[in-house]
Amino acid sequence: MAITSKDKSLLYTLQTADGTRCFSETERWMRSRKGRNVISDETRDAEHVHLDKPSAARMYDYFFGGFHNTAADRHAAEAVKAIYPDAPLVMRANRAFLRRAVAFLIERGITQFLDIGAGIPTVGNVHEIAQRLHPGARVVYVDIDPVAVNLSMALLAGNPDAAVILADARRPAAIFAHPEVPRLLDLERPLGVLLVSVLPFLKENEEAYRAVDAIRAAVAPGSYLAISHHTNDDMPPDIAAQTEWLYAGTTNPSRYRTHAEIARFFANLTLVEPGLVYAPLWRPEPLDDLFLRRPERAINLAGVGIKPFPE
């Protein structure tokens, strides 16, 4: 796939140092280990940015009508839409769940959030929702995609209560050990962990369950995990197979899981009402009415679980 001049300018913003907290600046920080915005060891080099191969984060941005995508992303996203025309609405319903889950957690007294697989900033970022409802709420974003991280850094410049790190959900220990996490989050107190549409990218069951188990073990009792994950339970098998095949050609292959497989992520947590349901049915609000009559079209199952206090 040819890289267009628009795509090159995206690469340029990743590699220049003027005002956008750019990638090379970050990389220098990472080498000196002195700055605030950070890149973890696994994904440190600009060569990790593949603009000629679609990325899940940039395709997601395209589905939302964003600008931070390349010809390869747009091509792949259009192919997904050709197979599954509801795809952009699916993303919106998922994002609406994220908003409702954050508002719910604030209501429950949670004022610090770890958003893993946060994506490219778009409408209704977690810090915007949380800090509007509770000024001073703290947020650490995590993503494996350098473009998502770079853009989040630019967005968060000047926000003392939010930061972003480049890290891998498959390595929770590295996330919790990252200096930005203890700087902003008090791990002795309950935390809201958001795993919204990221676990499908942890394709191996064992790896995915191990990651979520480690996250649950690392957070204080009273912490919540909010999870959404697409399922093929009610989807024609050929559509599921074709979309998986399309994502296999991106930098982030993904998969569907069944209700039972997704429920396993809530092991040793207590699910809050209404349990694990299609995203539109999770504490719906009139504004998020999308797919309420046909919730299975939203594909994503969503739930929120709390880590119980020891007896």
Ligand SMILES: C[S@@+](CC[C@H](N)C(=O)[O-])C[C@H]1O[C@@H](n2cnc3c(N)ncnc32)[C@H](O)[C@@H]1O
């Ligand atoms: C579909 S987007 C979801 C964005 C956001 N959570 C939401 O629901 O609106 C999935 C995000 O997960 C990120 N991702 C994929 N695999 C990851 C991994 N192993 N570690 C961290 N982030 C990952 C992608 O880069 C992408 O930004």
